[in-house]
Amino acid sequence: MLVTRPEPGLSETMAHLAASGWRGIACPALNVESRPLRLSEARFDGVLVSSGQALAALRGAVAPDLPLFAVGEATAARARAAGFRDVRAAGGDAAALLAALGPAPEGGGHLLLPTGEGVGQALAEGARRLGWRVTRRVAYVARPAAALATDGLAALAAGRVEAVLFFSAATARAFRRALPPLLVRSLSDIHAIVLAPKIAAALDPAEWARISTATRPHQDAMLECLARREDGDAVIRS
Secondary structure: OEEOOOOOOHHHHHHHHHHOOEOOEEOOOEEEEEOOOOOOOOOOOEEEEOOHHHHHHHOOOOOOOOOEEEOOHHHHHHHHHOOOOOEEEOOOOHHHHHHHHOOOOOOOOEEEEEEEOOOOHHHHHHHHHOOOEEEEEEEEEEEEOOOOOHHHHHHHHOOOOOEEEEOOHHHHHHHHHHOOHHHHHHHHHOEEEEOOHHHHOOOOHHHOOEEEEOOOOOHHHHHHOOOOOOOOOOOOEO
């Protein structure tokens, strides 16, 4: 199967696939560049992290003992590995992240929200409705890949791909834009598996054999969407 997510996360998913008995091909559709955080002398009461992509910019920019609310367990694990000591994991999406955050304490509280360029406004507004003051800063920029990985394109051309994994709507759109026109027809035999409904909305169902949405926002649930064929033709099996 093709894995379209960029680092950080790509290597983790590839290792998870291998451990689960599946063969993956790295085919990132986005290039992510970290940006230094431009922070004032303001004091923060916590950090709200909706993507593991933001963690690189946080290193050295905020105190490691500051409470960090991570969108899910994978992001929380990366935050702990980066040295953050007070990490609280939510259930995997923005609604769960706001629920884990909860209302601001009496007298208010100030959150840092490091996000990608052009995203995070809805999450910031949700936290403000809970009484928090929110400072949103760009921590990374995600650009569509100019071209997809050679290995991925070769597998598509040879009809050796059974499934493609999409972890974000931006990745789904970037993959489709970077796909050579001659290979668009190959999608009609391929199962698209997405992490959340909004990602499915970024795909054209007429182009795919099937689009499946994980029942929960976790890569394990994405793998559960796969029909485990036993006839030997599925090249995603190792």
